[in-house]
Amino acid sequence: MWRRPALLAFAFLTLSAFTGIEPPILENAVGSGALPPVEKRLPEHPSVVAMDWPWQKPGRHGGDLNMLMARVKDTRLIYVYSYARLVALTPDLKIVPDILESVDETDSRVFTFHLRRGHRWSDGQPFTTEDFRYWWEDMATNPKRYPGGPPPEMLVAGEKPKVEFLDEVTVRYSWSRPNPFFLPMLAGAKPVEIYAPAHYLKQFHPRYTDEATLKQRVEEARQKSWQQLHNRKDNLTEFDNPDLPTLQPWVPVTAPPAERFVFVRNPYFHRVDAGGRQLPYIDRVIMTVADAKIIPAKTGAGESDLQARYLRFDNYTFLTQGAKRNDYRVKLWRTGIGAQMALFPNLTCNDPVWRALNRDVRYRRALSLAIDREELNQVIYYGLATPSNNTLLEASPLWKADYRDRWANFDVREANRLLDAVGLTKRDVNGVRLLPDGRPLEIVVEAAGESTEETDALELIADSWRRIGARLYIRTSQLDVFRNRIFSGETCMSIARGLDDAIATADMSPAEMVPVDQAKYEWPKWGQYHQTMGKDGEPPDMPAAKELLDAYRAWRDATDEQGRAAAWERILTINADQVFTIGTVAGVPQPVVARQSLRNLPAEGLFNYDPGAHFGMYRPDTFWFEAKENGG
Incomplete structure (x- = not known):
């Protein structure tokens, strides 16, 4: 059995060596008896932020942090930025306990969570394993609340975990096979929260509330059923219900619709600095x-x-x-x-001639070699980016220079040789190569039309592709139309951002680089086949794709970091060599x-959104103002 260490970048100590320091904004509430003093609001063993990163130092309480959001829905990013999780990532991408005091892990199959004794929700009620039991028994496995069954993140090859509530601060999850997704999912920007404030939500559940009372509550809320009412009230990640208790550093006090949303400090937040100041610093x-x-x-x-x-x-x-x-x-x-922009040849497009061409690795390599990435970098990004394939970044411990550079140097001569080897030797009067059926090699790259940056880049790529006898045309459409055309196979090539998680560690899922998701534009029908368990889409029928799936299974079944790293290496090497996506700069x-x-x-x-939670990985609860700002 291995225990996730509790003394890493964000240390977990006790408060026995010092007295807690009360945030000034709460002093009146404590003095009046409306709130207990800080020592009684904290867990027995709070999370003590060590402040040992170079940019950190102990701060002061007070102030308002103002931010701008484009939509009411975007205000839920406060949950992402706040970034209090059962386990959380540190800036060096280590997963450590956070809300949890510690985690025991055995063979990536059995996970025993130890809660902080005395930890409380933002309304002062105890946070215990009852909150985990309620979510699992009364929500996730209740067909009336979750008609489709538990979230897929909780299943391993369709198998639900065995969940044991050992005492009020200990809960265990176990599967018969490894579940390497579990802890990284819980550390995500927007994880499946596997607990819920039972004391609050029971008032909306027929198991705990009499029929007449619950019916009245449903009618008062203008909902059709208790399920709909419960659903409106229970989402911890949306931050749209000010009455819903939270464990995050700030608590919502504004209900939508509104144009100004205020989030106030959680008086029961579980973190403190080394001097005993309860976090967050900012009010x-x-x-x-x-x-x-x-x-x-x-x-x-x-x-x-x-x-x-x-x-x-x-x-x-x-x-x-x-x-x-x-x-x-x-x-x-x-x-x-992984890439600011990448080209995605659709290996499952409908047109049989383009499908065959997209599946020829020589063609994909030729297109990649014919892109002058350094020109893109200088013209659009003033030389501040890095010419690169669509792959992991140097910040990832799995990175190798070969993944970034293979088939990514600018070599028009080799690109032309490869296209000749494919058989595209005939040209029209304008020098454009001809496809096997006589059509010109006119590559229509479809875009969502959300930025001029893509258009500028494609114009530069079009100039260099002319030198290999190809013409590039741009087609833009609204995002929903853009995606539906790709999924249906109408699109032969598209442009979009690259890998979402290019700073992965061995413990993070390599699913983005494997045909298991319809939303990956290079193989949407293969991904659909995997996601629907063969009901829709097409089974992968290329050897390299099958090898990727085999490596993905090896990663999933590995019981240690070494085995997962080996599987990652296979996946990264295949992707770099096969050029399934064509990166530009990163x-x-x-x-x-x-x-x-x-x-x-x-x-x-x-x-980065995930992993990283944008600002969340740097713990905004530790941000502070050196002088009074905005009335703070």
Whole structure:
């Protein structure tokens, strides 16, 4: 049995050596008896943030953190940014206990969770294994609440876990086969929360509330059934129900619809700094809704204390011009996607001639070799990106230079040789190669039309592809239409962002690089076949694709990190050699704007949704203002 260590980047100590320090904003509530003192609000063994990263130092309580969001729905990103999880990622991508005090793991099959004794929900009620039992028995395995059964993240080859509630602070999950997805899922930006505030939700459940009372509550809420009412009330990740208790550092107090959403400190939050100050340092987070098109301008005018979302690299110059005048700083963070843009030859497209061509590795390699990535980098990104395949980034411990560079150098001569070897030797009067059926080699690249960046890049690629006898044309459509055309096989090639998780570790799933998901544009019908268990789509019929699936099964069944790393290496090597997707550049910087007085935000960071939770991995509960800001 192996125990997840509790003393890593964010240490877990006891408060026996010091007295807890009360946030000033709560002093009146404590003095009046409305709240117990901080020592009684914390777990027996709180999470003590060690402040041992170079950019961190102990801070002070107080202040409001203002942010801008483009839609009401986007305010749920407070859950992502807050990033309190059962287990959580540290900035060096280690998974450590967070809400949990510790985890015992055996062969990636058995996981025993130890809760923090005395931990409480934001309303002061105890957080215990009853909350795990309620979610599992009364929600996840209740066909009236979850008609499709438990979330797929809780199943291994269709097998549900055996769940044991050993005592009020110990719960165990076990499967007969390894489940390497489990802990990384729980550390995700938006995991399946496998617990729920039972004391609050029981009032909406027929097992715990009499029929007449529950019927009245359903009618008052204008819902059709208790299931609908419960569903509206129980989502911990949406942050749209101010009455729903939470374990996150800030608690919502604004119900939609609204244009200004306020989140106040959780008085029972489980983290403290080494001096005993209960976190978060900042009292309130305020999210104001504004049109996405004007958010860069409003940010440049100083209306946001911390902003990255809705800002693009081409906003950087404008933002730096207003920095001194409006009291903010602008930093460029790394992004965690495999390629800023990638081309996706659809191996399952309907047109038989294009399908055969897309499946010829010589053709895919030729197109990749005929892209001048350094020109893209200099013209569009001022040389600040890295020419690259669509693969892992150097920040990943699994990275190798060969994955980035194979078939990615600019070599028109070799590209032409490969196309000749494919058999595309005939040309029309304009020098355009001809397909086997006589049609010209006119490659229509479909895009969602969401940015001019893609169009600019495709125009540069079109120029270099002319040198190999190919013509490139761009077709744009709305996102839903764009995706449906790809899924149905109408699209032969598309352009979109690359790998979402390009900073993976061996413990993270390699599913993005394997044909198991319809949403992967290079093999949508193969992915659909896997997701529907053979009911729809097409079974993979290329040897390399079958080898990827075999390596994926090896990763899934491995019982240790070494076995998973070996499976990853096979998957990465196959993808680099086969060029299933054609990357362009990676590491395009993301502008991050922060108030000059905001502390504990690293000058250099990684801005990535999952893993990373955008700012979440850097623990915004530890951010603080050096001087009073915004009335704080």
